Amino acid sequence: MNKNRQDLLKQTAAAHRDNLRKNLQHRLEVARSRGDQDLVRQLEAEANYLR
Numbered sequence: 001m002n003k004n005r006q007d008l009l010k011q012t013a014a015a016h017r018d019n020l021r022k023n024l025q026h027r028l029e030v031a032r033s034r035g036d037q038d039l040v041r042q043l044e045a046e047a048n049y050l051r
Helices: 002-034 037-050
Strands: none
Touching: 002 037
16 A cells, blocks of 8 residues: 555656646746746746756
């Protein structure tokens, strides 16, 4: 049972990282489309932090 719990935790963490990445990508696309270079730089810094 402990192995199943560890697998579930790994899957949950991976899903969370994927959701963060997708959300950040969307935010970057919106900032770029609006021409908000300050926000683009902040979001790129956030992306580098998450890597």
